[in-house]
Amino acid sequence: MFSYVLRRLGALIVILFGSSFLLYNLSAISTDPLADLRLSDAQNRDYLIQALTRELRLDLPPPLRYFIWLRGVLGVFVGNPNFGLTREQQPVVEAIVDAIPTTIRLVAVATIVAIVLGIALGITSALRQYSRFDYGMTFFAFLLFSLPIFWVAVLLKQYLAIDFNDFLVNAKISPPWIIGLSTVTGFFWATMISGSRKRVLTIFAGAFLANSIFLSFISATEWLSYPRLGPIAIAILGVGIAIGVTYLSVGLSDRNAVKSTLCMALIGTILYFPAQTLLDSSRPRVGILLLLIALLISGVAVSFLFSRIDRGPVIRTSIITSVLIWGLILIDQMMQAWRPFVESDDVNYRPVATIGQSTIWLSDVSFWVRVLDFAMHLVLPTLALTLISFAGYVRFSRGTLLDVLNQDYIRTARAKGLTERTVVMRHAFRNTMIPLTTIMVGDVAGIVGGAIITERVFAWQGMGTLFNKAINSFDLNLLMGVILFLSTLAILANLIADLLYSALDPRIRVGAGK
Amino acid sequence: MAKQQQSEQVIKDSGENAIFNKETEGLSQGQIVLRRFIRHRAAMISVVVLFTLIIVVYTALDWRIGDEEDPFIIPGWWRYGFEDMPELRYGADCVDGSVGCPTIDAIPFFDGDGVSLGEHPFGQDDIGRDYLALVMRGAQRSLLVMFIIGAIAATLGTVIGSIAGYFRGWVDAILMRLVDFIITVPVIIIGSVIGFHFGNKGAAFLALLLGLFSWTGLSRLVRGEFLTLREREFVDASRVAGASNRRIIFKHILPNAVGVIIVSVTLLMSGAILLETALSYLGFGVTSPDVSLGLLISNYQDAFTTRPWLFWYPGLFIIVIALCINFIGDGLRDAFDPRQRRRLSRKEKANARAMQSRSELA
Numbered sequence: 001m002f003s004y005v006l007r008r009l010g011a012l013i014v015i016l017f018g019s020s021f022l023l024y025n026l027s028a029i030s031t032d033p034l035a036d037l038r039l040s041d042a043q044n045r046d047y048l049i050q051a052l053t054r055e056l057r058l059d060l061p062p063p064l065r066y067f068i069w070l071r072g073v074l075g076v077f078v079g080n081p082n083f084g085l086t087r088e089q090q091p092v093v094e095a096i097v098d099a100i101p102t103t104i105r106l107v108a109v110a111t112i113v114a115i116v117l118g119i120a121l122g123i124t125s126a127l128r129q130y131s132r133f134d135y136g137m138t139f140f141a142f143l144l145f146s147l148p149i150f151w152v153a154v155l156l157k158q159y160l161a162i163d164f165n166d167f168l169v170n171a172k173i174s175p176p177w178i179i180g181l182s183t184v185t186g187f188f189w190a191t192m193i194s195g196s197r198k199r200v201l202t203i204f205a206g207a208f209l210a211n212s213i214f215l216s217f218i219s220a221t222e223w224l225s226y227p228r229l230g231p232i233a234i235a236i237l238g239v240g241i242a243i244g245v246t247y248l249s250v251g252l253s254d255r256n257a258v259k260s261t262l263c264m265a266l267i268g269t270i271l272y273f274p275a276q277t278l279l280d281s282s283r284p285r286v287g288i289l290l291l292l293i294a295l296l297i298s299g300v301a302v303s304f305l306f307s308r309i310d311r312g313p314v315i316r317t318s319i320i321t322s323v324l325i326w327g328l329i330l331i332d333q334m335m336q337a338w339r340p341f342v343e344s345d346d347v348n349y350r351p352v353a354t355i356g357q358s359t360i361w362l363s364d365v366s367f368w369v370r371v372l373d374f375a376m377h378l379v380l381p382t383l384a385l386t387l388i389s390f391a392g393y394v395r396f397s398r399g400t401l402l403d404v405l406n407q408d409y410i411r412t413a414r415a416k417g418l419t420e421r422t423v424v425m426r427h428a429f430r431n432t433m434i435p436l437t438t439i440m441v442g443d444v445a446g447i448v449g450g451a452i453i454t455e456r457v458f459a460w461q462g463m464g465t466l467f468n469k470a471i472n473s474f475d476l477n478l479l480m481g482v483i484l485f486l487s488t489l490a491i492l493a494n495l496i497a498d499l500l501y502s503a504l505d506p507r508i509r510v511g512a513g514k
Numbered sequence: 515m516a517k518q519q520q521s522e523q524v525i526k527d528s529g530e531n532a533i534f535n536k537e538t539e540g541l542s543q544g545q546i547v548l549r550r551f552i553r554h555r556a557a558m559i560s561v562v563v564l565f566t567l568i569i570v571v572y573t574a575l576d577w578r579i580g581d582e583e584d585p586f587i588i589p590g591w592w593r594y595g596f597e598d599m600p601e602l603r604y605g606a607d608c609v610d611g612s613v614g615c616p617t618i619d620a621i622p623f624f625d626g627d628g629v630s631l632g633e634h635p636f637g638q639d640d641i642g643r644d645y646l647a648l649v650m651r652g653a654q655r656s657l658l659v660m661f662i663i664g665a666i667a668a669t670l671g672t673v674i675g676s677i678a679g680y681f682r683g684w685v686d687a688i689l690m691r692l693v694d695f696i697i698t699v700p701v702i703i704i705g706s707v708i709g710f711h712f713g714n715k716g717a718a719f720l721a722l723l724l725g726l727f728s729w730t731g732l733s734r735l736v737r738g739e740f741l742t743l744r745e746r747e748f749v750d751a752s753r754v755a756g757a758s759n760r761r762i763i764f765k766h767i768l769p770n771a772v773g774v775i776i777v778s779v780t781l782l783m784s785g786a787i788l789l790e791t792a793l794s795y796l797g798f799g800v801t802s803p804d805v806s807l808g809l810l811i812s813n814y815q816d817a818f819t820t821r822p823w824l825f826w827y828p829g830l831f832i833i834v835i836a837l838c839i840n841f842i843g844d845g846l847r848d849a850f851d852p853r854q855r856r857r858l859s860r861k862e863k864a865n866a867r868a869m870q871s872r873s874e875l876a
Contacts, residue, residue: 018695023707030711139556142844146784146836148791148808151829154815162819449700453792467703468796471710479707487698 005499012491016484021066023483024476028062033474056476069480083484084477086470092481095466100485102357103462106454107447109378110385115440117386118393123429124192125394126401133191137394144391149450153384153457161352161380169349171224173215182211226339229332231272234325238265241324249317251421256307257314261321263302268295268325272332279333284367291329295322334375337368341376344369353377355459381458385450389443396439400432407431434504441497448486532869533862547773550849557845560838567834568657574650594644596651596805602642603634614638616645616823637823639814645827652807653831655800656787659721660835663786666725668779671732676763676771678733679740690737697730705789709798717800721790728786732778739771773850780843784836791832807832 033056037049052058057065072082083092125137186208190200218224229237242261243252250257271294278287299322303314342351346359353359359373404410405428413427448463455464463482470479538546552558574592578585594600604613617632636645678689696704708723743749744767752766791808793799800806807828814824 015691015694015698018691019698022695023699023704027707027711030707138844142837142840143833145840146788146833148788148795148811148829148832150792150795150815151811151825151832154818154825158818446700449702452700452702453796456796467706471706471798483699483703486700486703490698490700 005495008495008498012488012495015491016487017070019487020070020480020484021063024066024069024480025062027479028065028476033476034058069477073484083481086478087473087475092477095478096463096481096485099462099466102460103448103451103455103464105357105374105378106381106385106460106462107444107451110382110389111440111444111447113382114386114390114393118390119397119436122394122397123401123424123432126398126405127424128192128194129402131191131194133194134398136191137398141391141394144387147388149384149388149453150457152387153380153454156380156384157354157457160383161354165350165352168224168351171219171222173219178212178215178219181215182208185211227335229328229335231269234272234328234332235265235269237328238268238321238325241265241328242321245321245324246317247421248425249320250313251419253419254314256303257317260299260303260306260314260318263306264295264299264318264321264325267298267302268322268329271295271298272329275329279329279368288330292323292326295326298322333368334372337366337372340366341369341372347373351376352379354380357460357462381454381460384457385447385454388450389447392439392443393436397432397436400435401428404428404431434501437500437504438497441493441500444489444493448489533865547849551845554845554848556841557848560841560845563834564838564842567653567838571650571653571657575647575654592644592647592650594647596643596647598644598647599642600634600638600644602638612821614640614642614645614821636827637821639824645824648805648810649807649827649831651805652810652828653835655717655804655806656790656808656832657835659717659724659790659800659806660783660787660839662718662721663725663728663789664779664783666722667729667732667782667786668775669729670726671729672736672768672775674729675733675736676740676768679737680744680759680763680767682741686737689733693730693733696727697734701728701789702792705793706796706798709793709796713793713799713801717790717804717806720800721786724786724789728782728789732775732782735774735778736771739774740767743767743770773846777843777847777850780839780846784839784843787832787836787839 034049034052037045037052040048042048057068060068069084072084075081081093086092086095121137125134128134186204189207190204193203194200195203239262242265243258246252246254246257246261252258271291275287275291278290281287296319299318300315303311303318307314338351341347342349344361344363344365346361346363353376357374357377358370359377361370361373365373410423410427413423418427451462452464452467454460455462456468463486466478467482469475470482537549541549573590575590576595577588577590579588580586602614603617614634614637616635616637618635634644634646636649638645639648674689674693678686704727705724708727709720712723713720749762749766752762757766790799790806791811794801794806794808795812797812800809802809810828811825811832814821818825
């Protein structure tokens with residue numbers, strides 16, 4: 001195993017050498033940093049050309065220049081890397097390190113949302129193969145596949161930022177909108193759950209009614225202008241989470257798990273009150289961490305209390321529940337910061353941002369307002385990136401689950417009388433996770449590529465911006481720095497995918513044989 | 515009860531098997547695939563739509579063949595060329611006071627004047643060029659880019675993949691390292707580097723270069739297919755019969771791998787059209803005076819609030835083309851997949867059951 005990883009890392013270096021050589025020469029041959037100088041009519045033109053030639057070593061042929069560059073980069077091994085300077089005389093490493101957090105923030109959130117939503121919808125689609133829901137999802141996924149991301153981004157900017165902000169000024173939902181949205185929701189649930197005609201109609205009516213009551217309530221209480229969860233909503237949502245998580249992970253027939261997760265919902269609601277002072281204190285980060293630790297400890301304690309045998313699954317379920325409840329309390333905290341955020345001069349009642357990665361605050365604002373500001377800037381770019389990559393997950397998880405469901409061991413599992421939930425979640429879904437993980441990890445490079453365009457549309461200052469700048473200003477050092485970083489990321493992601501593959505599937509032994 | 519259900523299931527399964535077997539009796543592999551494809555409704559609709567679109571788009575504008583001064587002109591069905599500059603409509607001509615508004619009237623009844631195209635159905639751009647002509651020209655270029663990338667990537671990927679998979683050993687090692695070199699860098703980055711320097715040499719040249727870098731994924735797939743196929747008995751048999759390597763590769767193994775290749779090339783082509791638009795958007799793709807759909811969107815994205823048609827029409831063309839190709843790819847994948855079963859209609863299921871019970875009685 002260890003020697004396998006070493007061998008792969010060795011191959012990584014060879015590949016990086018090859019691809020950087022290829023791209024260095026490709027861009028060096030086809031660029032001419034002197035082009036605009038040649039056309040200029042400055043007095044000291046010849047002198048400037050000479051200076052730049054000396055600085056960039058343009059007198060040497062590109063392959064030789066590559067090796068000069070490589071000598072600096074190889075300094076990594078003796079602890080003294082030199083990636084060169086950008087055209088603005090800033091060290092390349094510095095520029096990249098500045099840009100990475102922005103891109104990671106953008107990519108990470110979008111990837112997580114896309115994976116969770118994509119897999120959930122893909123699985124439902126596979127379980128309802130050849131239903132209306134399945135056809136609908138297939139069409140939707142293909143439509144998303146075919147959309148240029150910047151085109152979607154412009155639409156999102158118009159309808160979800162500009163128009164939605166206008167709407168938020170006076171957040172009343174008009175009856176036609178309530179009816180329209182409820183009809184869509186009703187259709188979604190009715191086709192998703194499906195069944196006999198009578199059942200479909202009941203589900204549609206139920207979802208329609210529930211949604212219209214909910215929307216009317218939100219509109220009447222002006223919840224969108226004054227969002228707040230509060231202890232009651234947290235208690236209700238907590239019970240919902242407890243039941244949902246238990247149902248998906250061990251099934252409701254496991255009374256011990258039901259008891260301990262419900263208990264977690266109760267503890268979460270009680271902890272909500274001390275959490276308020278803790279999170280509003282001068283050190284909110286410590287408060288966030290303390291709350292999480294408290295919830296996790298009580299989660300483990302509660303499951304020990306309620307279960308005697310087979311504790312593992314119960315503990316796991318309670319821990320998932322407590323993390324989700326932790327998220328609820330944090331969301332409530334962010335909602336409490338909504339009014340100060342919206343009313344501040346810098347935001348001025350335009351909460352959904354269209355450009356930039358954060359507001360430049362002129363006045364001093366609290367921690368939670370800043371967090372909320374980051375979140376509101378993330379909404380649109382994340383949505384654009386999610387929409388594009390989510391389609392792939394839907395299609396892929398649907399395909400693999402259908403493959404797995406046709407296997408013999410699934411028939412065996414059904415034949416020995418396991419419930420459908422156990423068959424799908426334990427036997428089938430776990431096996432689809434193996435190919436899915438490799439796709440997920442391998443997708444990282446692709447998403448970073450998508451981020452290059454997204455950053456441009458939403459004017460974020462990340463890797464994409466650096467890349468654009470490098471190409472447009474013939475900045476070979478910066479360009480190679482970005483490319484080297486991205487391709488290392490891609491290769492490492494591949495290595496991790498392979499290792500995960502063997503960790504998830506014991507039949508595959510990496511590095512064995514040969 | 516459960517037992518009865520189970521036995522019903524068995525009857526149903528074998529009955530359906532009988533139907534499927536009956537359907538494919540005496541047909542070649544190609545005919546079976548073709549039949550399955552024709553049955554895929556979404557794919558067939560996409561084929562029709564795509565072909566209509568291609569014909570409409572390529573016959574819209576005048577074709578100029580021969581020298582610049584005195585060309586031989588095949589007239590297109592649309593009255594303007596993409597370089598013509600008719601008078602810009604504004605003021606009283608446009609209802610909402612915008613400049614170069616579209617004249618298309620697609621609402622048949624309610625407004626009383628029926629469907630008509632008008633002078634400039636898609637509107638006009640800043641300097642008065644007819645936007646329909648521009649979109650047609652853009653679609654021509656985008657389709658051309660798509661087909662060139664597809665053709666080059668398919669050829670290179672197939673040839674390199676089959677050589678690597680067939681000969682294995684050091685040939686394979688070298689070729690696959692080459693693939694690794696290219697595949698590790700995100701396509702959009704390679705595309706930008708190339709596009710920035712060669713975009714001004716025209717769409718076709720750009721597509722040619724992009725094609726040289728987009729064959730890698732396909733070659734890996736083909737190599738994988740070849741690695742398994744070359745161990746099969748029919749390959750041994752032909753080798754014993756004295757066939758040359760070239761003959762075995764092209765006549766024996768390749769036809770068996772054609773499904774994988776076709777499917778992956780269609781998906782590659784839908785990726786190619788999006789790549790071209792993305793590059794043009796970043797400014798590293800097709801540049802003016804050439805026109806492409808991505809370039810049109812990129813030019814007019816800021817006009818969305820005031821003149822949305824400049825943004826909508828090229829976008830719709832991209833989506834329709836990419837969507838059609840994706841559906842065709844999906845239909846082909848289903849058609850080539852031997853495990854794929856279509857869903858039987860209720861009538862056919864009843865027939866299957868009847869057939870089965872009859873055979874059991876007998």
